Amino acid sequence: MKKILIASALLMVTAGCQPGSKSPGSAGQPEIQNEILNSGHRASETGNVPSPDDKIRDSVARQDAMKDLQSKVFKIAARLKMDAMGTTETDETAQLLKDFTSRKAGAKQLDITDALLNGTLDATVKIEDLQGEFTDKEMPKLAIQRSFEKIATAYGFDKDQTKLIVVAIEKREHLLNLSDDQIQFIHDLSENIKKKTEALINDLKEGNDNQLCGALAIFANNYSNYMTFKSKIELPSLIANRAAVTSVLQKTIESCKEDITQARKNMGTLLPGVIKEVDRSLQLVELYVDPATSSSLPLSLEIMDRWKLDETKEVLEARNQSLTGDIAANGIVCRVGDKVYGTIVQSSDAESSTAEVDFELAGERPFKLRKMQGQRGVTLVYMSSKTNVLNLGNSTPVNAGEGFVATVANMAPGSAPLKMVIGSESSPITVECQAK
Numbered sequence: 001m002k003k004i005l006i007a008s009a010l011l012m013v014t015a016g017c018q019p020g021s022k023s024p025g026s027a028g029q030p031e032i033q034n035e036i037l038n039s040g041h042r043a044s045e046t047g048n049v050p051s052p053d054d055k056i057r058d059s060v061a062r063q064d065a066m067k068d069l070q071s072k073v074f075k076i077a078a079r080l081k082m083d084a085m086g087t088t089e090t091d092e093t094a095q096l097l098k099d100f101t102s103r104k105a106g107a108k109q110l111d112i113t114d115a116l117l118n119g120t121l122d123a124t125v126k127i128e129d130l131q132g133e134f135t136d137k138e139m140p141k142l143a144i145q146r147s148f149e150k151i152a153t154a155y156g157f158d159k160d161q162t163k164l165i166v167v168a169i170e171k172r173e174h175l176l177n178l179s180d181d182q183i184q185f186i187h188d189l190s191e192n193i194k195k196k197t198e199a200l201i202n203d204l205k206e207g208n209d210n211q212l213c214g215a216l217a218i219f220a221n222n223y224s225n226y227m228t229f230k231s232k233i234e235l236p237s238l239i240a241n242r243a244a245v246t247s248v249l250q251k252t253i254e255s256c257k258e259d260i261t262q263a264r265k266n267m268g269t270l271l272p273g274v275i276k277e278v279d280r281s282l283q284l285v286e287l288y289v290d291p292a293t294s295s296s297l298p299l300s301l302e303i304m305d306r307w308k309l310d311e312t313k314e315v316l317e318a319r320n321q322s323l324t325g326d327i328a329a330n331g332i333v334c335r336v337g338d339k340v341y342g343t344i345v346q347s348s349d350a351e352s353s354t355a356e357v358d359f360e361l362a363g364e365r366p367f368k369l370r371k372m373q374g375q376r377g378v379t380l381v382y383m384s385s386k387t388n389v390l391n392l393g394n395s396t397p398v399n400a401g402e403g404f405v406a407t408v409a410n411m412a413p414g415s416a417p418l419k420m421v422i423g424s425e426s427s428p429i430t431v432e433c434q435a436k
Contacts, residue, residue, distance in 0.1 A: 058127055061136035065143035066125060071292075073123035073147045074116040076169065076176045077101065078291030079236060081113055082284075083175060086237025093168050100165050105155050112151060117292065121154065123147045144177075145170070175234055182233050183289055189226050189233075190282050194302070196222050197275060204267055205312045213256035213263065220246040220253060223278055239284045245277040268314025275309065276396075283399075295399035300406055303398050304370065304379045307410040311376055316412065325413030327378050327435045329353035329371040332411065334433040343369060357433070362386040366422075367433070377412035380433060382420070390428055393420035411435065 081101035087094050104111050106120060115121035129146040130139060145166050152162040169176060178186075200215045202208070208215075227235060227243035234240075248270055256263040279298045287296040309315060316323055330343040334357045341359040348354075350373065357367035366384040371377075381398075382389065383406040389397070392407055395418060400406035409418045417434035 057131060059136070059139075061139040062127055062130045065130060065139035066127070069125065069143055069147055070116065070119070070123045072177075073144060073151070074113065075291050076144065076148075077116055077151075078113045079176045079178075079288060080169065080172065081111075082238040082288055083172065083236035086239070086241050093164060096161060096164055097168055100152065100155070100157065103155050112155065113291070121151065123151065125150065141170070141173075175236060178233075178289065185232050186285060186289055189229070190285055193219075193223055193226060193278065193282060197278060198305075200271075201275075201306075201309045201312075204264070204271070204314065205308050209260050209264075212260065213253070216249060216256060216263075216267065217253045220249050223281075227281065235285065236288060239281060239288060242277065242281045242284075245281065246274055249274060264314045265317070268312065268316075268318040272309060272315060275306070279303065294402045297397050297399040300381065300383075300398040300400050300408055303396055303408050304381070304410075307372070307375050307377060307379055307412070310410045311412050316414075319415075321412055322414030326376050327371075327411060327413055329355040329369055329378060331436050332357070332369060332378060332380065332433055333436055334359065334367060334431060336431050337429050361422075361429075377410060377415065380409045380411055380418060382407045382422070382431075384422075387422050388424065389420060389422055390425070391421035393431075394418060395420055409433075 080097065084094070084097040084101045087098075100112070102111055106115065108115075108120065110118070110120055112121065116123055125143055125146045130142055134142055148166055148169055149162055152165050157165065196215070196219045200212075200219045203212045203215045223246050224243045227240050229235070249267075252263050252266040252270070279302070283296050283298050287293060313323060329348070330345045332343050332355075334341050334343075336357075336359050341357050343355045343357050346354045346356055352373065353371045355369040355371075355378075356365050357369070359365065359367060361384075364384055364386060366382050366387065368381045368383065370379045370381070372379075380395075382395065383400045383404055385403050385405075387405075389395075389405055389407055394416065395407035395409040398406050398408050407420065411418060411433070413435065417432050420431050421428050422431060423429040
């Protein structure tokens with residue numbers, strides 16, 4: 001997928017600006033207390049004991065444990081990285097995990113997750129690695145442990161460090177090796193936050209003052225509880241540390257019912273930034289559940305509907321934008337390079353109108369517009385499979401699907417022009433779009 005060159009990787013940006021902590025281990029070198037690694041004298045329950053002549057033994061459990069190991073180990077490594085990047089613990093284990101998940105090696109200087117993803121690093125193990133007195137139930141964990149031992153050695157960690165890494169991974173199994181039930185539970189919680197966000201935006205936009213204070217409190221509390229949930233699931237530190245993004249709303253929540261007018265003004269100032277951060281958190285959650293996803297950016301349709309928030313009276317006043325006026329679907333002009341292009345309506349019905357800027361590049365018309373019923377402005381989308389975005393300007397990067405790069409900007413009456421740069425480093429193209 002084409003990359004948005006102006007932005008750093010979302011994980012790195014988030015790790016750099018979100019303080020917090022998780023306690024992955026005590027200071028000093030912990031004893032190795034892993035059952036599987038220390039079960040050499042346990043009787044086997046299923047006939048996995050090697051024969052007296054030490055011949056290599058095979059079994060269905062061993063073969064199953066080796067299936068899809070590359071994918072399994074990649075997901076665990078990626079989730080471990082999200083936890084290690086977010087912690088502020090300074091004990092030996094925490095520092096070792098940071099080193100393990102960030103160290104680069106090989107001709108391409110790839111870290112472990114990138115090397116696993118593109119196949120440069122082989123996570124598979126051999127049947128010889130799965131010998132010993134282990135039960136069928138223990139085989140999947142054993143295969144993963146043997147794989148990480150192999151990886152740690154390949155990245156230059158010594159025997160003692162490798163043991164610490166394997167033990168740390170085992171202690172975080174609930175965090176790193178998600179069950180189907182956990183994944184479904186996470187999806188349900190994320191969907192709940194999305195619904196609470198939309199309900200809050202709707203109450204603010206429609207003037208539902210009798211429901212607004214409750215909607216604000218429910219939104220903030222549900223979000224922070226989700227980020228710090230430790231019962232059925234626990235999110236990695238990189239995400240859990242983002243629980244505080246709604247804390248700026250606390251004073252407004254406490255005084256909301258006493259002064260609803262001031263509360264609405266506060267929301268106009270605070271909510272756009274808070275909801276943007278909540279969107280980012282939910283996308284990090286999706287990346288945690290499926291680390292191999294092609295993009296960690298918000299889905300375009302979800303962000304496009306944020307016009308409802310951008311056009312509320314309180315947000316417009318906070319931004320010193322007009323409370324009146326209307327922009328038609330074809331009411332935008334764009335200067336691309338040194339030429340000005342108008343817009344052409346493509347479709348229109350009772351619910352929405354769509355248009356596109358009359359500009360073509362590399363066989364594509366990348367600028368699309370959408371105007372929904374009730375929307376005074378328009379939503380402008382840049383989407384291309386051939387031309388990168390060099391500078392986002394005041395647009396928001398979004399996930400438009402595999403092979404596409406995309407950004408979205410909501411343009412309300414009186415809003416600042418959209419400015420961005422597309423093209424290549426050698427041939428940049430400046431874009432500026434505004435209402436006629």
